[in-house]
Amino acid sequence: MDGIDHLADERNKAQFDVDAMKIVWAGSRHAFEVSDRISKLVAADPGFRKDNRPMLGRNELFKNTLRKAAYAWKRIIELHLSEEEAAKLRFYVDEPAYTDLHWGMFVPAIKGQGTEEQQQKWLPLAYKMQIIGCYGQTELGHGSNVQGLETTATFDPQTDEFVIHSPTLTSSKWWPGGLGKVSTHGVIYARLITDGRDHGVHGFIVQLRSLEDHSPLPGITVGDIGMKFGNGAYNTMDNGVLRFDHVRIPRDQMLMRVSQVTREGKYMQSDVPRQLVYGTMVYVRQTIVADASCALSRAVCIATRYSAVRRQFGSQDGGPESQVIDYKTQQNRLFPLLASAYAFRFVGEWLKWLYTDVTQRLQTNDFSTLPEAHACTAGLKSVTTTATADGIEECRKLCGGHGYLCTSGLPELFAVYVPACTYEGDNIVLLLQVARFLMKTVSQLGSGKKPVGTTSYMGQIEHLMQCRSNVQRAEDWLKPSAILEAFESRAARMSVACAQNLTKFTNPEEGFAELSADLVEAAVAHCQLIIVSKFIEKLLQDIPGKGVREQLEALCNIYALFLLHKHQGDFLSTGCITAKQASLANDQLRSLYSQVRPNAIALVDAFNYTDHFLGSILGCYDGNVYPKLYEAAWKDPLNDSVVPEGYHEYIRPLLKQNLRTARL
Ligand SMILES: CC(C)(COP(=O)(O)OP(=O)(O)OC[C@H]1O[C@@H](n2cnc3c(N)ncnc32)[C@H](O)[C@@H]1OP(=O)(O)O)[C@@H](O)C(=O)NCCC(=O)NCCSC(=O)CCCC(=O)O
Numbered sequence: 001m002d003g004i005d006h007l008a009d010e011r012n013k014a015q016f017d018v019d020a021m022k023i024v025w026a027g028s029r030h031a032f033e034v035s036d037r038i039s040k041l042v043a044a045d046p047g048f049r050k051d052n053r054p055m056l057g058r059n060e061l062f063k064n065t066l067r068k069a070a071y072a073w074k075r076i077i078e079l080h081l082s083e084e085e086a087a088k089l090r091f092y093v094d095e096p097a098y099t100d101l102h103w104g105m106f107v108p109a110i111k112g113q114g115t116e117e118q119q120q121k122w123l124p125l126a127y128k129m130q131i132i133g134c135y136g137q138t139e140l141g142h143g144s145n146v147q148g149l150e151t152t153a154t155f156d157p158q159t160d161e162f163v164i165h166s167p168t169l170t171s172s173k174w175w176p177g178g179l180g181k182v183s184t185h186g187v188i189y190a191r192l193i194t195d196g197r198d199h200g201v202h203g204f205i206v207q208l209r210s211l212e213d214h215s216p217l218p219g220i221t222v223g224d225i226g227m228k229f230g231n232g233a234y235n236t237m238d239n240g241v242l243r244f245d246h247v248r249i250p251r252d253q254m255l256m257r258v259s260q261v262t263r264e265g266k267y268m269q270s271d272v273p274r275q276l277v278y279g280t281m282v283y284v285r286q287t288i289v290a291d292a293s294c295a296l297s298r299a300v301c302i303a304t305r306y307s308a309v310r311r312q313f314g315s316q317d318g319g320p321e322s323q324v325i326d327y328k329t330q331q332n333r334l335f336p337l338l339a340s341a342y343a344f345r346f347v348g349e350w351l352k353w354l355y356t357d358v359t360q361r362l363q364t365n366d367f368s369t370l371p372e373a374h375a376c377t378a379g380l381k382s383v384t385t386t387a388t389a390d391g392i393e394e395c396r397k398l399c400g401g402h403g404y405l406c407t408s409g410l411p412e413l414f415a416v417y418v419p420a421c422t423y424e425g426d427n428i429v430l431l432l433q434v435a436r437f438l439m440k441t442v443s444q445l446g447s448g449k450k451p452v453g454t455t456s457y458m459g460q461i462e463h464l465m466q467c468r469s470n471v472q473r474a475e476d477w478l479k480p481s482a483i484l485e486a487f488e489s490r491a492a493r494m495s496v497a498c499a500q501n502l503t504k505f506t507n508p509e510e511g512f513a514e515l516s517a518d519l520v521e522a523a524v525a526h527c528q529l530i531i532v533s534k535f536i537e538k539l540l541q542d543i544p545g546k547g548v549r550e551q552l553e554a555l556c557n558i559y560a561l562f563l564l565h566k567h568q569g570d571f572l573s574t575g576c577i578t579a580k581q582a583s584l585a586n587d588q589l590r591s592l593y594s595q596v597r598p599n600a601i602a603l604v605d606a607f608n609y610t611d612h613f614l615g616s617i618l619g620c621y622d623g624n625v626y627p628k629l630y631e632a633a634w635k636d637p638l639n640d641s642v643v644p645e646g647y648h649e650y651i652r653p654l655l656k657q658n659l660r661t662a663r664l
C-alpha cells in the first residue's frame with residue numbers, strides 16, 4: 001500500500017534481540033529456518049490463497065480444499081520436501097483437510113498398533129498417498145465412552161475373515177475427518193468377537209472406496225455429516241458418517257501389535273498393555289498442545305498489533321488519542337494471553353520430549369511411564385485448548401467492532417479452533433482421567449512408593465500441606481521458588497482434600513461421580529503447575545540473545561501471577577497464601593505489564609508469522625489497517641452492484657406502498 005511501517009516506532013522500542021527470540025520460539029535455528037522458508041513459499045504462491053473462504057458455499061469451498069491439498073502434494077513432490085518440511089507446508093496452507101487425518105492419525109495408528117509386517121504392507125502405500133486413510137472411532141451414540149462402541153468385527157474361521165457390521169443406528173461411525181468424501185481406507189475401531197466372545201474394542205484396516213472409481217465398496221454406506229459451526233472454518237473438512245452391512249476383510253487387517261487372532265480364531269494378547277489401543281490418542285493429544293500455542297499466538301499477534309494501531313480517547317491539545325494498548329485493562333486482558341502463548345509453546349516442547357521418551361521405552365517393553373504420559377497429554381491438551389479457545393474469543397473482543405469482521409481473521413480462527421476442546425477427548429472427560437491418576441498417586445503416598453515425574457512434588461506432601469508462603473514484598477513474587485511453592489501446595493492440597501472427601505463414600509465410584517466437579521478443579525491446578533514449572537525449567541537453559549532471557553522471565557512471571565490472581569480462591573481457601581500476599585502478587589503483575597508494554601510488538605513479531613498465515617487485516621505486519629479495511633469492504637460480493645439484487649422485488653414495493661394502509 002503506502003510502503004510505510006506504521007508500527008516502526010513500536011518496533012524501535014523493543015529492548016531485546018527479536019531475531020534471537022524467533023529462534024527460541026521456533027525451538028532451534030534449524031526449525032526456524034525451515035519454518036521461515038516454507039511459510040514464505042506458501043505466502044508467495046497464489047495457489048494457496050485463502051481470503052475468499054468465508055464467502056464460498058460448501059461445495060465450492062470443499063472442491064477448493066481438494067484442489068489445494070492436491071496442489072500442496074504436487075509442490076511437496078516437486079520440491080523434494082522432507083517429512084518435516086512437508087508437515088510445515090501443510091501447516092502454513094492453514095486449511096483443515098482430509099490430509100490432517102491421513103498424516104496425523106491414520107499413519108500413526110498403523111505405526112503404533114500394527115505389527116512390523118502390517119507396517120511394511122500399508123505404510124508405503126500411505127506415504128505415497130496411493131491410499132488415503134481416516135481414523136474411524138467415534139459413533140453416533142458414543143464418542144467419549146470408547147468401550148461403549150457398538151460396531152462389531154466378528155471372526156469367521158470358515159473364510160479367515162472378519163465381518164464388520166453396524167448393528168444399530170447409533171453404531172454408525174460419525175465424525176471421522178476425511179471419511180465423508182475422500183478416504184479410501186480407515187482404521188476402524190470395532191468390538192472384536194471370536195467364537196461368540198466379546199474382547200472389547202480393537203482397530204482394523206478397512207477399505208471403504210474403490211481405488212478405481214471411488215465408489216463405496218459393497219455393504220458400505222458413507223457420506224458427509226453436514227455443515228459445522230462458522231463460515232468457511234472447519235467446513236473444509238468432510239467429517240463423515242459410515243455404516244457397514246456385513247463387510248468382509250481378511251484376518252490380517254486387524255491391527256495386531258497389542259492382541260492377535262490366530263487362523264483358528266484363538267484370541268491372544270501380547271505382553272504390551274491393552275491401553276496401547278488408545279496410543280494414537282496420546283500421540284495426537286501431545287501435538288494438540290503445540291498447536292494450541294500456534295493458534296493462541298496467532299490471535300495474540302493480531303490483537304497486539306491492532307491494539308497498538310487503534311486509538312481511542314485521551315487526545316491532549318489536539319494531539320493523537322491514546323493507543324488502546326496503553327490502557328491497563330487492555331494489558332490485563334492481552335498480556336496474560338501473550339504469556340500463555342509462550343508458556344504453551346514451552347510445555348508443548350517438553351511434552352514432545354516426554355512422548356518421544358515413552359515411545360522409546362515402549363519399544364524396549366518398559367511400560368512404566370505410560371500412565372503419566374496419558375495423564376500429562378490428557379490434562380495439558382484439556383487446559384491449553386480451553387485457554388486457547390477462550391483466548392481467541394477474548395482477542396476478538398480486544399479488537400472491538402472490527403474484530404467481528406471476517407477480515408480480522410478472528411471469527412474463522414475461533415470457529416476452526418473451538419472443536420479442539422471436544423475432539424481428541426472432551427476436555428472435562430480428560431480432566432477426570434487426570435483426577436483418577438492424581439487420586440491413585442495420593443493413595444499410594446503412604447506405601448513408600450515414591451511419586452516420580454510430574455507428581456514428584458507430592459513426595460514432599462507433609463511440607464506442602466502446612467507450608468506458608470514467605471512473600472513479604474511484591475518483588476518476592478519474582479522468585480521462582482516462591483511461585484513454585486505456592487502452585488505446588490495449592491495443587492497438593494486440592495488433591496488431598498478430594499482424596500479425603502472420597503473416603504467418606506462407601507462406594508468409591510459413587511464418591512468419584514459425586515465429587516467430580518472438585519476433582520476437575522484439582523486436575524486443573526495440577527496441570528497449571530506443570531505448565532508453570534516447565535516455563536521455569538526453560539529459563540534454566542542457556543538462552544542467547546540480548547535481553548531475551550529478561551523478556552521470557554517477565555512473561556513467565558506474568559503467566560504464573562495471572563493464574564494466581566485468577567484462581568485466588570483456590571490459593572486463599574487452601575491457606576497457601578494470605579490475602580495480603582495475593583494483593584502483592586497483583587501489584588507485581590501490574591508492574592510486569594509496564595515492563596512488557598514497550599516490547600509487546602516485538603514479542604509478537606518473534607512468532608514470525610507472514611501476513612498470509614495470519615489472514616487478518618487488523619494484524620498485518622505494517623499496521624496499515626484502515627486503508628486495507630476500507631478497500632476490502634468494497635470487494636465484498638454484496639458491493640458488486642450499487643443497487644442490490646432484490647431491490648425491485650422486496651425494497652421498492654415497500655417504499656411505494658400506500659401510506660394510509662401503512663398507518664393502519
Ligand atoms: C475417556 C477414556 C480415557 C475412558 O476410557 P476407558 O477405557 O473407559 O477408561 P478407564 O477405565 O478410565 O481407563 C482404563 C485404563 O486405561 C488408562 N487409559 C485411558 N486412556 C489411555 C491412553 N490414551 N493411554 C494410556 N492409558 C490410558 C486409564 O488411565 C486406565 O488405567 P488404570 O486402569 O487406571 O491403570 C477413553 O475412552 C477416551 O480416551 N475417550 C475419548 C475419546 C477420544 O479422544 N476420541 C478421539 C477420536 S479421534 C478425534 O477426535 C480426531 C480429531 C482430530 C482432528 O480433527 O484434528
Ligand SMILES: Cc1cc2nc3c(=O)[nH]c(=O)nc-3n(C[C@H](O)[C@H](O)[C@H](O)COP(=O)(O)OP(=O)(O)OC[C@H]3O[C@@H](n4cnc5c(N)ncnc54)[C@H](O)[C@@H]3O)c2cc1C
Pocket residue numbers: 101135136137138141142143144145174175176177234239419422423424425426427428429432
Ligand atoms: C471437529 C471434530 C472432528 C472430529 N474428528 C474425529 C475423527 O477424525 N475421528 C473420530 O473417531 N472422532 C472424531 N471426532 C469425535 C470426537 O472425538 C468426539 O466428539 C469427542 O471424543 C467427544 O465425544 P462425544 O461427542 O461423545 O461427547 P459426549 O461424551 O457425548 O459429551 C457430551 C457432554 O457430556 C459430558 N460427559 C461425557 N462423559 C462424561 C463423564 N464420564 N463425566 C462427566 N461428563 C461427561 C462431556 O463433558 C460433555 O459436556 C471429532 C469431533 C469433532 C467435533
